[in-house]
Amino acid sequence: MALRRQVPEPLATWEDPVLGLNLFDSEEDLRPGEARFMQNCIYRGGVRVRNGNSRLTPNSIASGFSVKSGHRFYYGGSNPQKSRLIAYDNKISTITDGGAETVLTSGMTSNKDTFFTTWTITDKVYVSNNTDVLRSYDGTTFATVTGTNIPIPRGRIAPILDRLFAITTNGIERTSPRVDNVWSSNSAWATFRPSQVGLFTAIHSFNMRGTDTLYPGALAFQAHAYYLITGTDFGSDASAASASAGEDGSIQILDPNVGCSSPYSVVTVPGVGIFWFTTDLNVYWVPEGSLRGQYVGDKLRSNSSTIGIESTNKAQLSQVWMTYFDRFLVLGIPTGSNTYPNIQFWADLYELTRADKTHPSTAVWYGPMIGQTVGRVWREDQQGELSLRGGEGNSATGVFVYTMSELARFKDAVGASDNDITSIYQTYFKDLGAFSREKYIRSANLELQNVNGTPTLDLLDLDGTIISGVPITAV
Amino acid sequence: MAFWNTFHWSDGTLWSNVSSRPDIFTAPIDRSAHFVSARITMVSSSSGSTTASLVIHTLSLEVNTRSQLPDYYEAFIDRNDNTQRISTMVRHTTGVEDLLTETSELLTTETSETLILDEPYSFVVNRQHLLMNKRSRIQPTG
Numbered sequence: 001m002a003l004r005r006q007v008p009e010p011l012a013t014w015e016d017p018v019l020g021l022n023l024f025d026s027e028e029d030l031r032p033g034e035a036r037f038m039q040n041c042i043y044r045g046g047v048r049v050r051n052g053n054s055r056l057t058p059n060s061i062a063s064g065f066s067v068k069s070g071h072r073f074y075y076g077g078s079n080p081q082k083s084r085l086i087a088y089d090n091k092i093s094t095i096t097d098g099g100a101e102t103v104l105t106s107g108m109t110s111n112k113d114t115f116f117t118t119w120t121i122t123d124k125v126y127v128s129n130n131t132d133v134l135r136s137y138d139g140t141t142f143a144t145v146t147g148t149n150i151p152i153p154r155g156r157i158a159p160i161l162d163r164l165f166a167i168t169t170n171g172i173e174r175t176s177p178r179v180d181n182v183w184s185s186n187s188a189w190a191t192f193r194p195s196q197v198g199l200f201t202a203i204h205s206f207n208m209r210g211t212d213t214l215y216p217g218a219l220a221f222q223a224h225a226y227y228l229i230t231g232t233d234f235g236s237d238a239s240a241a242s243a244s245a246g247e248d249g250s251i252q253i254l255d256p257n258v259g260c261s262s263p264y265s266v267v268t269v270p271g272v273g274i275f276w277f278t279t280d281l282n283v284y285w286v287p288e289g290s291l292r293g294q295y296v297g298d299k300l301r302s303n304s305s306t307i308g309i310e311s312t313n314k315a316q317l318s319q320v321w322m323t324y325f326d327r328f329l330v331l332g333i334p335t336g337s338n339t340y341p342n343i344q345f346w347a348d349l350y351e352l353t354r355a356d357k358t359h360p361s362t363a364v365w366y367g368p369m370i371g372q373t374v375g376r377v378w379r380e381d382q383q384g385e386l387s388l389r390g391g392e393g394n395s396a397t398g399v400f401v402y403t404m405s406e407l408a409r410f411k412d413a414v415g416a417s418d419n420d421i422t423s424i425y426q427t428y429f430k431d432l433g434a435f436s437r438e439k440y441i442r443s444a445n446l447e448l449q450n451v452n453g454t455p456t457l458d459l460l461d462l463d464g465t466i467i468s469g470v471p472i473t474a475v
Numbered sequence: 476m477a478f479w480n481t482f483h484w485s486d487g488t489l490w491s492n493v494s495s496r497p498d499i500f501t502a503p504i505d506r507s508a509h510f511v512s513a514r515i516t517m518v519s520s521s522s523g524s525t526t527a528s529l530v531i532h533t534l535s536l537e538v539n540t541r542s543q544l545p546d547y548y549e550a551f552i553d554r555n556d557n558t559q560r561i562s563t564m565v566r567h568t569t570g571v572e573d574l575l576t577e578t579s580e581l582l583t584t585e586t587s588e589t590l591i592l593d594e595p596y597s598f599v600v601n602r603q604h605l606l607m608n609k610r611s612r613i614q615p616t617g
Contacts (some may be wrong), residue, residue, distance in 0.1 A: 006537070006538070007536070007538045007541055009535060009594070012535045012537070012538050013533060013534070013535035013536075014513065014534045014538045023612065027510070027512070028510060030495045036512060036514075037531065040519075045530075046531055046532045047515075047529075047530070047531040048529065049517070049519040049529065051569050052519075058616075090499070095571065124572065135563070151594070184477060189528045200590065225609040255615040271556045291481050324486050327485070339546055344611040382487070386486075405483040406492065407485065407486060407488065408484060408488070408490065410519040411519075411579055416561065420518050420519065421518070421519045422516065422517070422518050422519075423516070423517050423518075423519060423529070424514060424517075425514070425515050425531060426512055426513070426514035426515075427512050427513050427514075427534065429510040429511060429512045430510065430511050430512070431510050432511060432536070435509070435510070435538050436545040437509075437537050438507050438508065438509055439507060439508055439509070439511070439539065439540055439541050440506075440507045440526070440538065440539045440540070441504040441505070441506055441507065441508060441511065441536050441537070441538045442503075442504060442505060442536075442537045442538065442539070443501050443502060443503050443504050443505075443537045444501065444504055444513060444530075444534065444535070444537075445499065445500070445532060445533075445534075445535050445536070446499070446500045446501070446502075446515075446531065446534050446535075447497035447498070447499055447500070447531075447532040448497055448498060448500050448529060448530060448531055449496075449498070449529075449530040449532065450490075450530050452527060453516055453517055453518055453519070453529070455516065455517040455529050456502075456515070456516050456517075457502045457513060457514065457515050457516075458512075458513070458515075458516070459504055459506065459508065459511060459512070459513055460512045460514060461509055461510055461512075462509065462510045464543070465507050466504075466506045466511075467504055468508050470502040470503065471502065472500045472501070472502045472515070473500060473502070474498055474499070474500050475499045475500060475501050
């Protein structure tokens with residue numbers, strides 16, 4: 001039935017959520033292209049559910065513990081080999097693609113945040129947990145590293161040029177070139193120290209790009225500051241009393257007010273830059289080729305009843321993780337009293353980097369993604385593999401390894417359960433071209449694909465829900 | 476707005492059970508509002524080869540500004556003496572439409588209000604009823 005003075009279709013149609021989620025602005029101020037809520041939704045040529053995950057380990061490996069780290073160890077040089085490592089309880093184990101476990105050691109201090117780093121120079125993976133002396137594994141032998149000044153690294157160790165760097169209570173220590181068994185220790189020249197109060201929290205290898213220049217080095221973090229470590233010659237003997245001729249390593253503070261307390265969150269995104277979760281509960285981005293960073297998580301800081309990153313459990317910042325996979329920057333945070341990440345937000349890197357974009361240069365986020373309780377994630381992307389794996393973060397669920405963001409998978413594995421995924425997409429608020437007048441809405445019309453279930457629709461005004469749970473049916 | 480006639484996953488495999496073109500769906504509303512946001516809820520699951528996962532391409536409303544009414548609406552006219560009931564279809568171009576346009580400027584709430592007019596009849600207009608159900612109950616009052 002035709003209607004008099006019907007609001008024309010361009011005014012009565014919502015723009016696709018190409019600007020993603022905005023929890024920050026008031027509902028009245030949301031712009032076309034933004035969404036109020038995208039629970040378990042992404043935008044890819046349409047709003048659709050995110051990928052689910054599945055179990056790699058068919059049964060719990062251990063109850064009462066969570067996965068404290070995971071890593072795919074690629075090694076073997078001309079004879080490529082691979083091994084999947086996880087840490088839980090006091091164990092470092094390998095897990096096959098079929099989920100079978102082989103315990104490499106039960107000699108770690110139990111239940112510590114653990115970090116794996118593969119170093120190709122020695123073709124070994126190194127294990128650090130802030131409590132035990134550095135361990136190594138070469139694919140055959142798991143061992144404690146022995147030698148001079150072997151550190152107890154705080155967090156992940158980082159390869160820079162021809163050596164390793166590790167955070168200790170002294171600062172940042174280094175090895176001699178191409179060896180893992182000679183380290184500096186509280187050295188007058190070889191130990192990098194922060195200029196601000198507090199211990200270093202994380203170190204992340206990265207070559208900063210200047211105009212026609214590369215600066216080999218790393219970013220080092222304190223809770224409230226971050227630094228640039230650079231150099232082309234880090235000395236010949238790290239344990240020597242004085243530096244060798246030509247040694248030019250340096251550390252410089254880049255910002256004394258933004259730092260990181262979440263070492264699992266520091267991630268490099270190809271062609272985009274480095275991201276991390278800040279101690280003041282935001283996401284920070286240092287674009288590639290730049291030393292000037294910026295916050296990109298403001299839209300996730302909620303001013304409404306929806307929980308955003310402002311609700312991150314500040315007592316568990318160390319459990320926040322971020323990773324890069326399938327053109328998404330994925331952030332996992334623990335909220336409320338949770339000790340493991342229970343909510344994820346996904347930044348769409350296609351929207352951030354597309355050359356023809358008309359949007360502002362800021363992150364486009366989707367979420368919240370709920371239903372998973374993954375505490376650690378790691379990429380497996382060599383020797384013909386391309387997967388994102390995850391480790392269960394809830395010790396009450398047990399030790400499970402998952403395949404994350406699995407294509408054509410519409411359920412979430414949580415422990416031994418497979419849970420449906422409930423997606424909720426809520427648009428921005430339209431005034432329908434007559435902001436001062438009340439409108440009479442007869443119906444909502446949609447173009448949908450792949451409707452096998454029963455979607456429902458709610459309609460909301462600024463002051464509340466107008467109608468809820470209306471079945472959406474084919475015309 | 477956007478849609479594809481085929482959907483592929485990021486590894487190039489086809490999302491085989493997506494319909495070749497979007498289908499048109501509707502949801503009845505019959506409510507009034509100032510600023511409008513739509514929220515769609517869907518439970519996705521997969522079990523074996525059966526998959527349920529919604530893809531939303533377009534979302535629009537069929538909506539009028541409040542003072543506007545359908546071209547046709549059903550009107551019930553009761554004679555003053557209640558001895559005769561006339562049920563008819565009234566075009567919006569008739570005097571009743573003009574009446575309602577005028578009254579809409581005066582009505583400020585969704586509740587029923589009474590307005591007495593002179594010619595050719597005086598009516599009691601239940602505007603709420605009219606708007607919500609596209610049906611008016613009009614009573615001559617003298």
